[in-house]
Every structure is written in C-alpha cells, then in structure tokens.
Amino acid sequence: MTSEKLYLRHNVVVEPLVDNWYAWAHLIPPATAAMNIVGRHLKIMESYVKTPQVHAAAVKNPAMLGGPFIDYKEPRVPQIRDLIERTKQERGHLLELAAAIQQLDDLLRQEAKGYSLEPLYSRVPEPLRGYVELVYDLNNQPSFRLIESLLYRSVYYEESAQSLILSLIDQDDRAFVLSTPRLVENGDVHLRRPFHHSGLDELFKMKRVPQTFAYIKEALELEDELDEGFAKLLTPELPPPYEPYQGQGVRWRYFGHACILVETADVSILLDPVLSYTYESDISRYTYHDLPERIDFALITHNHQDHILFETILQLRHRIGTIVVPRNGSAGLPDPSLKLLLRQIGFQNVYELDELETLERAGVEITGLPFLGEHGDLDIRTKLAYHCRLGPHTLLFAADSCNIDPRLYERLHELLGDIDVAFIGMECDGAPLSWIYGPLLTRPLDRKMDQSRRLAGSNYERAVDIVNRFGCRAVYVYAMGQEPWLNYIMSVKYTEQSNPIIASNKLIADCRDRGLEAERLFGEKEILLN
Numbered sequence: 372m373t374s375e376k377l378y379l380r381h382n383v384v385v386e387p388l389v390d391n392w393y394a395w396a397h398l399i400p401p402a403t404a405a406m407n408i409v410g411r412h413l414k415i416m417e418s419y420v421k422t423p424q425v426h427a428a429a430v431k432n433p434a435m436l437g438g439p440f441i442d443y444k445e446p447r448v449p450q451i452r453d454l455i456e457r458t459k460q461e462r463g464h465l466l467e468l469a470a471a472i473q474q475l476d477d478l479l480r481q482e483a484k485g486y487s488l489e490p491l492y493s494r495v496p497e498p499l500r501g502y503v504e505l506v507y508d509l510n511n512q513p514s515f516r517l518i519e520s521l522l523y524r525s526v527y528y529e530e531s532a533q534s535l536i537l538s539l540i541d542q543d544d545r546a547f548v549l550s551t552p553r554l555v556e557n558g559d560v561h562l563r564r565p566f567h568h569s570g571l572d573e574l575f576k577m578k579r580v581p582q583t584f585a586y587i588k589e590a591l592e593l594e595d596e597l598d599e600g601f602a603k604l605l606t607p608e609l610p611p612p613y614e615p616y617q618g619q620g621v622r623w624r625y626f627g628h629a630c631i632l633v634e635t636a637d638v639s640i641l642l643d644p645v646l647s648y649t650y651e652s653d654i655s656r657y658t659y660h661d662l663p664e665r666i667d668f669a670l671i672t673h674n675h676q677d678h679i680l681f682e683t684i685l686q687l688r689h690r691i692g693t694i695v696v697p698r699n700g701s702a703g704l705p706d707p708s709l710k711l712l713l714r715q716i717g718f719q720n721v722y723e724l725d726e727l728e729t730l731e732r733a734g735v736e737i738t739g740l741p742f743l744g745e746h747g748d749l750d751i752r753t754k755l756a757y758h759c760r761l762g763p764h765t766l767l768f769a770a771d772s773c774n775i776d777p778r779l780y781e782r783l784h785e786l787l788g789d790i791d792v793a794f795i796g797m798e799c800d801g802a803p804l805s806w807i808y809g810p811l812l813t814r815p816l817d818r819k820m821d822q823s824r825r826l827a828g829s830n831y832e833r834a835v836d837i838v839n840r841f842g843c844r845a846v847y848v849y850a851m852g853q854e855p856w857l858n859y860i861m862s863v864k865y866t867e868q869s870n871p872i873i874a875s876n877k878l879i880a881d882c883r884d885r886g887l888e889a890e891r892l893f894g895e896k897e898i899l900l901n
C-alpha cells in the first residue's frame with residue numbers, strides 16, 4: 372500500500388441494493404418492503420425459474436417494456452433459485468408482516484361496518500399489534516395507519532438487507548431495475564454496508580478530494596479480498612475543476628429527466644437529482660462533474676423512483692445542505708414518509724415542506740405548491756411542485772403534476788401572480804396504477820379500473836392552461852424519461868406517434884407561435900436569467 376493520493380473514478384456506478392434488488396423508495400419502509408418482496412420480487416423470480424424462456428422473449432418485445440420480466444443476457448436460473456431461498460430464509464419477519472397486512476385488510480373488510488373499531492384491536496394479527504391505528508373515513512370505509520417511526524425501530528427494519536455494488540460503466544445501457552434483481556458479476560465490488568454508513572460519504576468525497584487507499588479502506592471497513600477490485604475504481608487522475616456561477620442573475624442547467632440545477636452567486640438548488648456518470652457518448656450531458664461543491668437545497672417533488680433516486684442522492688449526501696421533501700400525509704400503506712426514510716439512510720438534515728409553505732435563504736424563496744394526480748387517485752400526500760423566486764425571477768417546477776382541475780391554478784395564480792419560467796412534465800399516457808402500487812394491493816384490482824387510474828402527467832390542454840394562467844414567458848417540457856442513460860429506471864420508448872410526444876410538440880408549437888420560448892428538454896441545456 373502506498374501513500375499515493377487517489378480519486379474515485381467518475382464512471383463508477385453505485386447500485387444500492389436491498390436483498391439484491393435495486394433499492395428504491397418502497398424497499399426501505401418495512402411495510403412497503405414486505406409487500407414488494409411478496410408481491411413483486413418473489414413473484415417475478417418464481418415465474419422466472421419456472422419459465423425463463425418466457426422472460427427472455429418478453430424482454431425482447433418493446434410492447435412488454437417495464438413488465439415483470441427478468442432481463443439477463445444469459446439464463447441465470449440457479450442463481451435466482453438461490454436468491455429465492457435466501458430471501459425466504461432471511462426475510463421471514465417481513466414475509467410475516469406482509470401476511471399480517473393482508474389479514475388485517477381482510478379483517479377490516481369483513482368486520483368493520485361502521486361500529487366502533489376498538490373491539491378489533493385484539494384481533495389485529497400479531498406482527499402488526501402496536502404498529503397500527505384503525506380508522507374510518509367519514510363514510511365508514513375502514514383502513515389503518517402505520518406507526519412508521521416505530522416500525523423502523525422493530526425487527527421489520529433489517530439493515531442487513533442493504534448493500535451496494537460498485538462497478539465501472541462506459542455506456543448507457545442497463546437492465547430495467549424494477550423487474551431484474553442484480554446478481555454479483557465478475558469485477559463487481561460488493562460492499563455489504565447499510566446505506567447510512569459514513570464510509571460511503573468518505574468514498575464519494577473522493578470524487579473531488581483525493582485520499583490514500585489505506586484511508587478509504589479503513590473508512591469503509593473494506594474486507595481484504597475486495598482490495599484488488601476496489602483499487603480499479605480509483606485513479607490518480609485529477610478531475611476537471613467545477614466553475615461555480617458567479618454572475619448577478621440566475622443560471623439553470625438541465626441534467627436530464629426532472630433534474631435541474633439552479634444557481635445564483637449565493638445559493639444552489641438541485642431538483643429531483645438523477646445524474647449520469649461521466650464517459651464518452653454521442654449525447655452531450657452534464658454529469659457529476661458539473662455540480663457545485665455545496666448543494667444548499669436538494670428538492671424532491673414526489674416519491675417515484677425516477678424522482679428520488681438513492682443511487683444519486685447517496686453520492687451527494689455529503690454535499691447537500693438540506694434535502695427538502697413533501698410533507699407526508701395519511702401514513703397509509705401507499706404513502707410512506709420520505710422524511711423518516713431519508714433519516715434512516717443517513718440524511719441528517721431533512722426538511723418536510725408543506726403546501727404553500729416557504730423556505731428562504733439569501734434572497735431565494737422556495738414555496739411548495741399542491742401537486743394533483745399522477746398517483747392513480749390513491750391517498751398520497753407526499754408530492755409537491757416547487758415555486759422558486761430568485762430576485763426578480765420566478766420559476767415553476769411542476770414535475771409530474773397533472774392539471775386535473777384548472778381551478779387549482781386559478782387560485783394559485785391569485786396568490787402568486789405570474790411566473791416567468793415553467794417546467795412541466797407531459798408524460799400524459801402514464802402507467803396503470805398497478806405498475807408501482809400493485810404489490811401493495813390486498814385484493815386484485817379490476818383491469819379496467821387499473822387501466823383508468825394512471826400515473827399520468829398533464830396533456831396538451833392541461834399544460835397549456837398552466838402556461839396561460841401564469842402568463843409564462845418560457846416553457847420547458849421535462850421529466851419525459853427520454854435520456855438513454857435513465858432506461859434502467861424508466862420504461863418509456865417514445866416514437867413520433869406517442870401521445871406525450873404529440874402533446875408536447877403541440878404545446879411547443881403553440882407557445883412559439885405566440886412568441887414564447889418553448890422547448891422539450893433532452894440531454895443538456897443551460898440558460899442564464901439576468
């Protein structure tokens with residue numbers, strides 16, 4: 372071992388995993404994790420070991436994109452069989468929890484008829500006793516709320532399930548992570564560490580500040596057998612320096628999907644952080660290289676895997692001043708708290724912002740706005756659009772907000788006045804509700820109902836209403852999932868005939884006809900507002 376100072380290479384992929392499945396926000400809270408193990412992971416894996424050829428054919432069919440099919444270049448049946456066995460052995464508590472959620476739901480459906488719920492507490496399945504409150508809505512529809520903070524302190528929160536695989540990448544192609552477990556391959560460095568491990572921050576600091584091999588080995592408590600593989604992830608080569616914005620106005624840069632960096636000379640704000648690694652490509656893009664040393668605010672719009680991506684935010688944890696998340700609401704099964712979740716995985720400074728609440732710093736005001744729709748009409752409160760006022764400039768980041776009821780924006784306009792620049796997501800087809808929430812359903816959902824309740828953003832009429840209502844001077848369609856380096860978390864492949872493309876083309880043409888600046892963002896973009 373030498374005293375040579377080394378950097379972490381900028382093409383090291385960091386895949387956070389829970390039981391070898393790509394970690395996304397429903398795999399951390401115990402209740403949603405339990406339901407996903409049973410209703411997604413085991414189901415997909417058991418289907419694969421029975422009929423791997425069906426999976427192999429399905430992943431080649433573009434119509435099946437994002438479906439529940441395992442995508443490996445070579446068949447991996449024995450490894451998947453092992454993973455099924457291991458999951459069943461090691462996650463017994465969570466399997467019991469999932470069964471208890473199902474039983475509690477059945478109990479409420481059969482017994483809760485509008486009379487007091489108190490007699491039912493003694494019949495709550497044992498794994499859930501003390502972790503739930505039984506409630507009715509005002510129409511006597513029964514349900515339960517989870518006491519999530521207590522569940523995180525129970526046997527059901529198992530950090531031992533968490534690990535990370537580090538490997539090198541030099542192109543965009545990666546398998547879709549919600550349906551394919553990540554097996555350890557030759558050359559991978561598998562770090563069996565919980566996500567809150569402070570050694571990870573030390574590792575990611577090495578993208579800018581070099582350290583010796585011995586230093587990082589100790590910080591990560593690295594096993595000796597990982598030395599050789601780990602050394603390949605490090606380099607003595609200096610990364611390019613970052614030039615912070617020093618102008619008098621505002622600079623924003625588009626990093627892909629819904630990820631935008633907004634900077635003044637004093638404040639930096641990063642929305643929905645989802646970043647590409649740095650490697651040669653025909654598609655020019657901003658990457659980790661292009662971020663400031665300090666990110667004052669990271670703003671998360673909502674709890675979908677393409678907007679809160681652990682892979683990115685864990686690497687930025689040491690640089691983020693405050694991570695701002697929408698306030699959690701019902702504490703029902705489909706709406707876990709992002710604040711509790713992020714604290715659990717090592718974020719110290721999490722701020723839960725409410726609708727119409729404002730955060731202020733150095734002349735910048737960030738206000739949370741109501742975000743309607745895009746969640747299959749489920750009672751999910753953890754979603755916000757953001758209104759940012761930076762000196763004379765106002766920007767709206769609507770993400771996947773769906774303008775279901777234009778009266779909302781009429782009322783918001785009365786309060787906020789005009790907005791200069793609007794960023795609007797127009798994924799107006801959207802997946803059916805079951806795509807994300809299916810494993811949480813305790814009864815099968817009628818197919819027609821499922822198809823009618825979509826995770827869809829604004830269409831042309833809805834988007835143009837926002838633009839007109841706020842008298843926007845510039846409109847950017849974003850959050851469309853088109854960047855090829857995000858295929859692993861998205862399942863869209865548009866053609867010119869796809870509704871979101873037709874709708875956004877129409878919006879852009881319409882806005883340009885009226886002299887507005889309008890564009891569908893792709894790859895990278897930089898704008899200065901003076």
Ligand SMILES: [Fe+2]
Pocket residue numbers: 673675745771826
């Ligand atoms: Fe979404």
Ligand SMILES: [Fe+2]
Pocket residue numbers: 675677678771850
């Ligand atoms: Fe999205």
